[in-house]
Amino acid sequence: MARALWSGAIAFGLVNIPVKLYGATESKDLSFTTLHSSCMTALRRPYVCPKDNVPVESKDMVKGYEYAKGQYVILTDKDFDAVPLEASKALEVQGFVESEDISPILRERNYYLGPEESRAGRPVEEGAARLDQPAERQPRPHDPDVPG
Secondary structure (H helix, E strand, O other): OOOEEEEEEEOOOOOEEEEEEEEEOOOOOOOEEEOOOOOEOOOEEEEEEOOOOOEEHHHHHEEEEEEEEOEEEOHHHHHHOOOOOOOOEEEEEEEEHHHOOOOHHOOOEEEEEEEOOOOHHHHHHHHHHHHHHOOOOOOOEEEOEEEO
């Protein structure tokens, strides 16, 4: 079976069922490159600057997003702190919808839930099979623990 991207619980009101989240498709995610702050060269591990051939300490590292070959936008801790995050280990199910009612625009990335290795996940499998409907959950800002 595929490697789980996230584990937590699916919540139906006061009932929480442990689940794992798997990617149904492959996509390109946003990733950052650790750079040497003095020359903006991507570091290799252990953190050594290939341009200067010197070890780089964490105080001399910055995060950069490569938008073109060798071209980076530098992001600081202030930039990351400005992004509002709501972390949660539970997906709150608000209802079920027909598959045809979901706009293709909202299907940029698809996931499926699988039960944790326990009998507690059986209601999720059985309910999804019986309804043959996807669950709708409350949208929230990007959570670093939850892909997508």
